[in-house]
Amino acid sequence: MPVRTSMSTSPSEASSSLSAHARKFVFPRSDIQIHLKNHFKTKTYTSSSIVSGDVSISTQRDVRFDSIEIILLGTARTKTDGYSAPHESTHTFLKLTMPISESVYPVPRVLEGARGLSVPFHFVLPNFLTIGACTHKVESDQLKGQHLCLPPSMGSWARGNWEKDDLSPQMADIEYTVRARVWKQPELQARPIKIMESVKSIQVLPTFQEDAPLSITKNDRLYCMSKTKSIRKNLLSTKLGKLTVSAEQPRAIMLRPDGQLSTGTTAQIDLKFEPVCAGAAPPKVTAVSSKITAHTYYSGGPINSRPNMGDFVKPGISDRRGVYSTSVSLPTMTPTPETQTWTAHQARRDSGYFTDTAPENTASEGEEDDDNDRQHRRRRRRTSTAFANLVRPSKQQQGQPPPRPSPSTTVYHTSTTHLPIARLPTSKKFFVPTFHSCITSRAYTLHVSLQVAGSAGSGNTTLSLALPLQIGVEPPSGGGGGGGGGGNIRRRAGAAATTTRGEEEALPSFEDAVEDAAVDEFFRPRVLSVPEVAFMETSVLPGYGVR
Template sequence: MTSWVASSAASTCSPMGSVYPKRSTAYPKSDVQINLKDHYNSKVYTSSSPISGDVSITTRREVRFDSIQILLLGQTRTSFEGMSVPQEVTHTFLKMMMPIPESTYPVPRVLESGQTYTIPFNFVVPNQLTINACNHARLSDQLQDHHVLLPPSVGGWQRDDMAPNMARVEYSVKVRVLRDDGNRKTRIMEGSQAVQILPATPEEPPLNVTDKDKLYRMSKTKTLRKNILSTKLGRVTAEAIQPSAAILSPDGRRVMSHPMASVKLTFDPESGRTLPPTITGVTAKLTAHTYYSSGTISSFPNLGEWNTPYLLDRRGQFFTSTPLPPITLAQQPAWTPTVTPPISRRDSGYGSDQPSSSCEDNNYSSSKLPMLKSSSPTTTSSTSPSTQHTTTLTIPLSLPTDKKTLLPTFHSCIASRVYTVHLALALNTRGASSTVSLVVPLQIAVDSTSTTSPSTSPLSAGGPVVVAAPPSFEEAAADEHLRPRVLHAYEYEAPEGQAAAERGSWMLRAGEGAQEEEAGGNGGLPEYGEAGYRRRVD
């Protein structure tokens, strides 16, 4: 139960021993302090972290009030420069109120002058928001799943978080002393204490990047030449695969899972004597893209077009890059040659002067067939074999957490943050140098402690037993499709006294007839109407 603790304020004494009060003004300034437990300036809170402490209220005059609120607020602010005055939009996505029982308020509800009142509080950072936090129109339900996740604090970090001043996400503990004036409540006193939050975020599946997503470039093909006027040496194609997410520690100061970029290189030489290119260097840089809007965002800003025409809302985009540590190759990757056999095509037979074998068997003449005139009915076309060289390059990505505050990837109602990695591969072929550049998406997430534990079986006395998860519907369908099916064929043997001409030869397509015979059947030949039998005439 919440309790109030009142204590006397310190007085000022003169050297002569007489007590003199502080010089008062018309409206003496009151003091509202928020004391967080185990808090320091660089402390980072994450999901399920407790935020507890107490509030101290000291007044210099008697103050009548009706209620006191202690809140944990989360707000997103976006601002735009206008022609006359700047425009600022605030979206409150989190509002948690600490309940204060009515019985704990002083009677009468007056804060006496010179008294200090202490109110304890305790909050827990939620794992996600309520559905009502995002109730605007959306183009997909998947977007709402992102909007109901807590965004990280943007701005206010000790290190650069690569964010502009036009987009801010702030968390704070606020105290408000309210008085009811008719139909509205007036704030008499207010105090605030900012906190920095990095919520735990799950790893998302890879993006489905299409040609409309101009932010990314997953593949690039380039023709290799010594110079502009020289002949072609070949063509190299680089295809990148989205790396796995970079998992940060809950405080964001170290990387727990380092991402690895994978690039597949394919080289098509113009002649068989041209060797594959040599990779002379790899450079990478990390770019943070921050999107912000004056209105709600109905689609993913990094996919498709962001600044589309005829929009009523004002939108902005800010990006900044930081180079990643140099990447050195211990050895050159091995190229694997692949020889493509020549492709030959034979004439279909239509229009041939000689009838086909199928026509001869069915006593058809060639004059009765539709004819397509061809100057060379038996001509075959072929292409020369070609050789391709392929290799896969694995590139480790080291994130600069010692210099930057890397915020996790997030999408909220009016602000978003995504990351891209720009890869530049320097190639050399017979003295010709060229560079192939790719832009791949990178997700940054914050680690969350798993609360799941292995299932225990009451039949086991040796400890917990991990129970395997049941197969999915796709796995069950694949197992059923690939399950081997064996069909047994049985040869029917007639009794010895029966003539061969009479008994003929019979074959079972299933084992049902043989089982009936073993069970004491009539031993005679099956009738034509019985299922599972087919007569073969000798």
Template structure:
């Protein structure tokens, strides 16, 4: 019995094309809903504008829909984020820390009734933010080694990675300030709100900062080299004519304008020089050349940073967090030789005088000629005098080429600067170069009176306490001054007693009290 076989007729190419055109099913492409137009319009804004502390960020949000859209609320927020990313063969990692979230309150009268965005209608919602002077205490609530570090972590960090001029930041680290306008819909049964439409606008922020005290640099801080001693020789293995020790002091802060375009305060590096000549008749050395560079160091971590990354050792073994350190240098404008050579003072050598530098190079050791003299038992010809001097080196920052963000330390990112100076000296036909690396703080000048509206900013805890402390009081002139021990100090109920104010059942002295700190009532610092 023959088996049943299915026969499939294969038409010719011409027939196939004809049938395809006749029997092709009609496919209707589902068109998406027309998009709504949401725009953030900033007042007096440009792509190059830089905001600073207490700067108003004002404007409005316009919403135009091409279909009726039912919604529940509209949200306008100013968000500050720090992002750190790490590349790896196994898995890449990106960490985001939100340190700032300011929500613009929207009045109920702004919303339409019912809450439906009608087709073709344009809705305008104004907003007004003020860049804060610092963050809330809750912005930094992780383990830390010192209260000083938390004080840095609650300061507003600058934008990083979005300026028109290079801010010397790596692509692995970004700090962004973004205004977001959202139209939200809330499920009937509750739950997470759904974003129907959203618009974003990024702004650049350089917060004002003040000069910090100088760092206490020790031998463990490998990033810096504050002192160095070099032997001055005519040739590499020739006779030593003297020994020069250079010790640097941390220069004053380089204060940049609020828009980052110019230098408001020119810093000066002070170098202490000590010269030990081989003979008391030798002339002091001459400063021949001075050159320098500024290096921007950016530290970032996948976890919270609990110590200053520029002090000590940053990449320590046996840590779980992934860490990165990126640095790039920019040469200083030409400094050249000083117009006037430093004046040297002759001092007599004492048996108790020590080397002024904690780090010395191997070039300080005696050369072959000196060793030969020692072996031959020749008389010690070391000079009984030494010379001291001070060299002041003013320098500028190349703000026309780079954007210098302020020195800052945040929870997962930090930026510090180092100043490297190379000083060339010459003495009696011999020459040498001494190189030093010292910390340099970059600060941002406060805004001028015309840049901000003094009524916009909110007072800090300290300002509010100072206002309460300096509130005028009415004192009555006493009829007579009490005699004896009663005149030593005021007493409650006497006309000399300071004013007292009751707050929640507590009695606060308004006279000689200090301003309340974080450890006092109403100002609790969070400790882990």
């Protein structure tokens, strides 16, 4: 038979649990809250934004304390796979401490239960970090400057406050928080004890200007700037020619300071078709599709190079590293005959110089063009005959006529296609700007796929490119994107800039111009070298001879 086990609670245990439950209502826990001015759940702060408010502390009984700390903290966290357990790295790149006046503290320093305490604070988000935020070695000064820029909020804040995906993984997180703490010093040499703490996260989207285009090499595996394929009518037929698709890095896409809207950009795609024979017609681009891929790089240690250049996760690196990539599709574009124009480039066999003809779909039929073509053929025939006489004199001596030159052959066709990107799909996605920090980075690639048909009824050939794409953030235009107060500073700066420009437009006086010329002459670089032999043994003044 199964054995029934009866569980009983002693009167002492019941009374202790009841007393603990009663104490929870008789003596509620102390409360500390952070209140931000002009703040709402999805508000975004940017560079030079003001983060201000107050910290309210309330207790149900008297509590002795020694100090109150209010800080604005910026922290980056990464998680990588370890040998036995995941490895977590933390980098605190920003720490702003609010100085609290002695007049704010009560005397004595006791939080009274009957009355609360309110402590104001005021922070301004910097445009750049201090040098101490990045102390490890990097490969260039430019990368050092990028590590000293404020990174944007990424990860936990967007997942908790936005109903949007910021395309970041769980392994990389950047968070900005306002923290308020109440400390108590039990003894003179002992460590302080934290009595209360409150944390409030904010969304930060710093300003990122457009950078110079990247210098892509064959070692940069993330990008593909050019692609070449053979064009055929079908799988078993001979090839019609070779098609090369190439492009350059497009202009950056700029986000608004709140990250809700963006500007557009255009990618220029150059096509070059080299036919096998002169009669082969260039192919037709039937469709152009594109997508934006976000690459989030994270590392357990400091990153000393651009993670999007070279091979970030190549073997032999001691640091634990990883990359997370996800894509967002863009609308497909179908080129029209008006937008797809091929230009034929012809070569003259007598000299090797190339000449460009008019576009094939806009060829001219005037009499002047016909005369020019006839003159060009006669000139080419005479030059080719003279060249044949020089190269093959033995055949000329035997009385054999030189071979008749063939007409001018088409060497290649070129065309240009523009792929417009109106704006980013920010309605469902939150795009973090391109940035590089010490342990995490974000980069973007624009993947472009062209479907090309060699002739009517033939199969399509797909050529794909992976172009670097930068996403930046525009500076705030008016009142300081984060909390009121920044507009006056910018207006004063704008007035000062206007005054400076007015002074520069006025012509300087004659004395100032002479003085500036003297200063420029003094600081002009000079070349020091050994004097010539003619001037090495002259110890007398010029014009006076030695008797």
